Amino acid sequence: MKKLLLATAATLLYATAAIAEVKVGMITTLSGGGAGLGIDVRDGFMLAIKQSGRDDINVVIEDDQRKPEIAVQLSDKMIQSERVDIMTGIIWSNLAMAVVPSAVNQDVFYLSPNAGPSPLAGPGCHKNYFNVAWQNDNLHEAAGAYANGVNYKNSFIMAPNYPAGQDALTGYKRFYEGKLSGEIFTQLGQTDYAAEIAQIRASGADSVYFFLPGGMGISFLKQYADSGVDTPVIGPAFSFDQGILQAVGEAALGVVNTSQWNKDIDNPTNSGFVDTFQAEYGRLPSLYASQGFDTANLLLSALNVAEPSDADAFRDALRAANFDSTRGDFSFGPNHHPVQTIYAREVIKEGDVFTNKIIGTALENHSDAYAADCKM
Amino acid sequence: MSTILIIEQILNGLQFGVMLFLMAAGLTLIFGVMGLINLAHGSLYMVGAFAAAAVAGATGSFLLGLIAAFVAAALAGAIVEMVIIRRLYKAAHLDQVLATFALILIFSEGTRWLFGSFPLFLNIPSALSGPVTLPGGIQYSLYRLTLIAIGLAVGLGLWVLIERTRIGVQIRAGKNDREMISALGVDIGKLYTLIFALGAALAGLAGALVGAIQSVQVGMGEPVLILAFVVIVIGGIGSIRGAFVGALLVGLTDTLGGVFLPELFKLFMDNGAAQKSGSALASMGIYVLMGVVLIWRPTGLFGARA
Amino acid sequence: MRVQEKTINALVVVGLMALPLIAFVNDEPFTITLATRAVILAIAAVGLNVILGIGGLVSFGHALFFGIGGYSMGILAHHAQTYTALDLGFLTTDGTKLMPVIWLVAMAVSAIVAYVIGLLILRTSGVYFIMITLAFAQMFYYFSISWAKYGGEDGLSIYVRNDFPGLNTLIPIQFYAICFIILCIVLFLYARLQASPYGLALNANRQTETRVETVGLNSMKLKLVAFVISGAITGLAGALFADLNRFVSPTMFSWQLSGELIVLIIIGGVGRLMGPVIGACVFITLEHFLGGLTDFWHIFLGLILLCIVLFARGGVVGVLTGKEGAHV
């Protein structure tokens, strides 16, 4: 019996090798509240795959519903049943923390198109884990650096009381050199910020930095604009992204935010991406779409060099990051996290559409604070 | 912390409270009169917000948006009542919970199917935007003041409706005795549809009003639903007065807890730790409030004694 | 067609034994993982069924115990894998990766929490009870989100599944076997409990507390013990669930999860021995297959649940046997 099983397994193995199909598992959020981000990552990713013209890449896409335990099970499915070589797609840090460590330990490659929690950049880094977006602190650090650059001396900072929020404020403070007029942790999922805005008004701050992803940011910006408090606001790109910006409207106009990507970054890859994305899906691409697109292109560049079955060669090919990124220069640091330029953008109105334009550079060739803790 | 800031925070708590009241009033009426636990009440809130955003976006008029929210939520409520809910009045609470849980799924994903996965735009009308200066030099959002006024007006309206009108008599009678009221020749089916639609319309109105200063997105109704349940349980299920008091208590506890608990913790902790523990405790605040009220009075502040 | 409940029960047990074996032979490990998930949710729902099905108290906060079980596992295993001491204030100890120990701790902690909370809340009834159980679960949910020491919203990852002497728990079929045997034990205990003098008294207490008091039994104590037993079983399931995912996070405390546990019981049949098990299998199957059809699969899930409420009173077991379930 056992022999028979082994024989079957061997035949199967032989069969897969013969087709030499690359299987990519994408776990992302496609239903419920945060679906917009997952859909953008998926669409960006699939656009690049389509453009490559390769039909030997099989992408299996599953919806995690933004629930960590569902993500874990899908990951089991990808690894055990689909036997994928590479995984990608997760949007949220808490889902990434649930899935990535065990996946990469089972010899699967994981390319992160969005989340970059600090443990995975520091002591928990892994040779099979590559982050193609940013380490979570990056945009916040850039905001701190930008605040120095425009001479803010007295910032009021706030974020939700959960790990990514705590990291955000730490990231800002890591680069920001002025004083803090206030530091607030809000509730995760909070929708009313009247109390916080009152505190901002009373604090005498010269700038406000906030990290409030998703609907929280929309609520805050609308209420802030209505409150008449005119202290300038800085935020990370997440609250000023293409998908969200239309829902914020006028309230966001003129706000400076930090991002590693914008649609006006001037290189052929990027302009090609923006045009084809619009043609394909009928909407402007978002930050997340660009990250999905870059992730797929990184993958394609490595596949051109080596098969994932040859793990060491494939890993080296990934590490080389020999692809044309929408962001221009892109390379990996020692912990497989990006070394990249982060820009300051400003929200503008183009015709009827709210969008961003780059107004300066916040941090050049920036890596992250955790690389030193990474022993790979 | 200055007096002005404290007054401002109390106003914020009030505003939050009266909006919760709009949600809770319908919920408590529906439970009090029909004995129905309606988990899908938050979905009607969402329907209102989306209707308002769609209509305001198309016409440019916030007022038309509000009307649309009211009408759309009332319609959705009436349809749901006639097709599904009325089969559940005699069912066990458990069946009601499951059925209305199913309705949440249908409403949420249906809305996403219609409107897409991204939040919609809905903004404060320009006439109401910006702050006004109150006596004492307090800068306060005009729109939020308007919300407080609308909330109080609706509360007053409901009181008049229930205490002073024929329908109110029927509602009060229906609360106590279903058979008696149908014996009086009132069409109980129509009355129930009407009450359900009224509750739905209030929820829709709240969704639209709040949507203008928050994010109009799928799933926005669920956190509010939980809060509204907390409110009616604190107030005593079926009691409009209880819902009003409960809503203000929850609104004030939540707002003031979030502000003052971290301040309190700063007295014996360093700043960052105080912020973290204070806000952690504040996020549990209303549930602690509810727990304490129910342990003290197992049927809420104004609930019927067992 | 009317089927005997015993026949259904036997079929379910045989099915739960056969399916993973078939999957094993066909080398479909994910099917085994799905079955494991169904079995663990079934254990949790059997726990809930003690207080809900027999005792008639609708707990809308049972995720509380599920989460406590999960975090018991997470915290113990976290300290074991990081070689740090676990300081309980009155006692400092090492973590552990040994499943039986973790299970005992999960059940004990859940039982203690259930006892304390039960003392406070069992005076309420009906909707008030529904809501106060929700309130306590929400307190734990928000607390766990901001509890930075154990990962906050990110939760805790355990890199390797915990150990069970003599087995390799990382092999899906072996872990399934553990869960399946626990489910069988729990079901056996549930059946004994339901038929026992205590079960009879608790069942009568659901229908009339006055009668139970009049024959000299303390209704409050009956309910409290049921709440404790129920919490302990659901806590055990939580520990297993955390081990299945090698991960624990605040979503284990979420009200959606409490709702799902109730849904499982209603789908299967309230107060039925196999109700939760059938409910879990049906639910997982729906989730799995509908999810593959469309992004908007929640709509169909909702419609199916509605149909169950409107047209299939008594759940699957009720429909098959032609008998309604317990009235709650």
Add this chain to the structure above:
Amino acid sequence: MSESILATHNLMKKFGAVTATDDVSIDVRSGEIHAVIGPNGAGKSTLIKQICGALRPDAGHVELMGRNLSDHSTAARAQAGLGRTFQISELAMEDSVLENAVLGAIGAVSGPWKFWKSALKTKELTDRADQALARVGLLQERDSRVANLSHGQRRQLEVAVSLTLSPKVFLMDEPMAGLGVEGSKIMTGFLDGLRDEAPILLVEHDMDAVFALADRISVLVYGKIIASGNADDIRSSKAVREAYLGDAK
């Protein structure tokens, strides 16, 4: 004179301005049936609730075999030997007749903290239940669901459950209610024989039954005992006729 088994001492209970129980002192002695009668709203239910522990009196107390029951819960009073039946059946409607009777046996014999052995396979419990069912004539309905029983059968089951408790004293709230002529006759005969086993405090509307059964009768009007004595005393009492008929000048 035989010993007093159950006694109330100066029970007082007010609801707002209404005094529902006004200084009521009655007792039940071994071997007797003591009936309490009174017009609607006289406070009979309130009195029963105070005796069985569902209501706390404002003043006064209840004694069972000389023991003060003030600190006893309903359950503890039942344990102490108070066997109550209800005016409106309080039974587990989804359960079988046997299960309801076994519930009583559990209360009387084993207590509820037995989690292992099946209740319906415990001979000690089922024997006791069967005996009680046999005495009220319900044995043939042993396996029926209570929901399917007739009204009269439920009244019988009420009594049977209290029999399983072997109480020191019965507290019966209108056991004849809704039984019809034939049923009342049978029940009367049954209660007649029961008094030697344990005395009965009988609250009853059916005057024929009361006058046929009661050794003593107390008349409760507006919360006060206005008369007490044997059947003849009550029949001839002026106060009672005034209260009941309102016209006896």
